[in-house]
Amino acid sequence: MKLDNKLFLITIVIIAVVMSACAMTISIAALVMNSRAQQVEAQPTPEDTAQVEAQPTLEDTAQVEAQPTLEDTAQVESQPTPEDTAQVESQPTPKDTAQVEANVFSDPLDENLPAVIDVVNFSYHIEGEEIVAEMFLRDLPETMVFNQNQVPKGENNLEYKWGLYIDIDGNKDTGAPRSCSYLDTAIGTEYEMDAAYYAQRDEETVEDKLSNRVKCHVAEYTGPSGDCWGGLFFQRAKIIIKPDENKLIFRHEFPGATQNTKVYYQTAGRNEEYDLVFDVMD
Ligand SMILES: [Ca+2]
Ligand SMILES: [Ca+2]
Numbered sequence: 001m002k003l004d005n006k007l008f009l010i011t012i013v014i015i016a017v018v019m020s021a022c023a024m025t026i027s028i029a030a031l032v033m034n035s036r037a038q039q040v041e042a043q044p045t046p047e048d049t050a051q052v053e054a055q056p057t058l059e060d061t062a063q064v065e066a067q068p069t070l071e072d073t074a075q076v077e078s079q080p081t082p083e084d085t086a087q088v089e090s091q092p093t094p095k096d097t098a099q100v101e102a103n104v105f106s107d108p109l110d111e112n113l114p115a116v117i118d119v120v121n122f123s124y125h126i127e128g129e130e131i132v133a134e135m136f137l138r139d140l141p142e143t144m145v146f147n148q149n150q151v152p153k154g155e156n157n158l159e160y161k162w163g164l165y166i167d168i169d170g171n172k173d174t175g176a177p178r179s180c181s182y183l184d185t186a187i188g189t190e191y192e193m194d195a196a197y198y199a200q201r202d203e204e205t206v207e208d209k210l211s212n213r214v215k216c217h218v219a220e221y222t223g224p225s226g227d228c229w230g231g232l233f234f235q236r237a238k239i240i241i242k243p244d245e246n247k248l249i250f251r252h253e254f255p256g257a258t259q260n261t262k263v264y265y266q267t268a269g270r271n272e273e274y275d276l277v278f279d280v281m282d
Contacts, residue, residue, distance in 0.1 A: 103123055103263070105281060107121065113269065113279055114277075115140075116160065116269065117268060117269035118279055120137065121135075122134070122136070122265050124263045129254055130251065131251070131254055133164055133265075134250075136247050140210075140241070143207045145206070146200075147204060148205055150270070150274035152274075153201040158196065158197075158198055159269070160196060160269050161269070162194060162239070162265075163194030163195075163265065164194065165186045165189040165191070165263070166189055166190060166254055166261060166262070167190065167262040168257055168261050172188030174188065175188050180221065183266060185264050185266040185280050186266075191219065193237055193252055194216070195216045196214065196215060197210075197213050214239070216239045217235065218236075238251070264280070267279045
């Protein structure tokens with residue numbers, strides 16, 4: 001019995017040791033697996049998530065914000081430019097097509113005229129009751145000669161004139177009934193607008209800017225009384241002088257102006273024989 005009891009005890013101890021060893025192994029394995037699982041779950045989470053979510057986001061954001069911006073900027077700068085140019089060139093064209101095409105006139109060069117009064121192109125359009133007219137001349141230098149010695153002093157001392165005659169109702173039977181200017185340009189017109197200079201009796205010949213010398217006015221034909229233009233009243237007016245473009249711009253509101261209004265031009269100056277010479281719309 002003692003031997004059996006000892007064997008039995010030894011066997012139980014061995015079994016207990018083995019079982020505890022197994023339990024430890026299992027728990028160690030469980031710990032290892034658990035730690036691995038934590039590693040598997042933890043490591044990818046911060047790193048991969050950050051990479052997947054953050055880096056592409058930054059990259060995409062940069063791409064979305066930067067590249068398209070550049071492209072859009074390029075588009076904004078390039079595409080609208082031709083579009084705007086087309087608009088700038090086309091919009092006024094359709095807008096003014098009926099007016100501008102009907103109201104643009106080219107005038108032949110005339111070497112017998114002083115270049116400053118030789119009209120080469122004329123156009124006008126009407127905005128509300130405002131008439132805007134552009135007169136292009138063969139040459140319009142920064143300075144011109146005034147009080148030319150040969151210009152006769154006296155009543156008829158007109159030296160330069162750039163004028164418009166306005167048939168406000170488009171009816172030649174109303175307005176000035178006869179030539180109220182040097183030529184027939186004024187017949188049927190209700191207004192004139194001009195910039196003119198009359199040679200001064202007491203002044204020497206002088207070279208000066210046109211803007212310093214010219215006087216602008218608008219006159220209305222008010223009736224047949226007096227000597228043709230005797231029934232006029234005058235208003236101050238402004239004419240824009242652009243020597244760099246050889247251009248004069250007339251801009252003024254005329255009561256009653258409509259799309260039926262007709263505008264005619266007439267310029268005057270002195271030729272080499274010092275005779276008064278004109279350029280008029282045909
Ligand atoms: Ca001409
Ligand atoms: Ca008229």
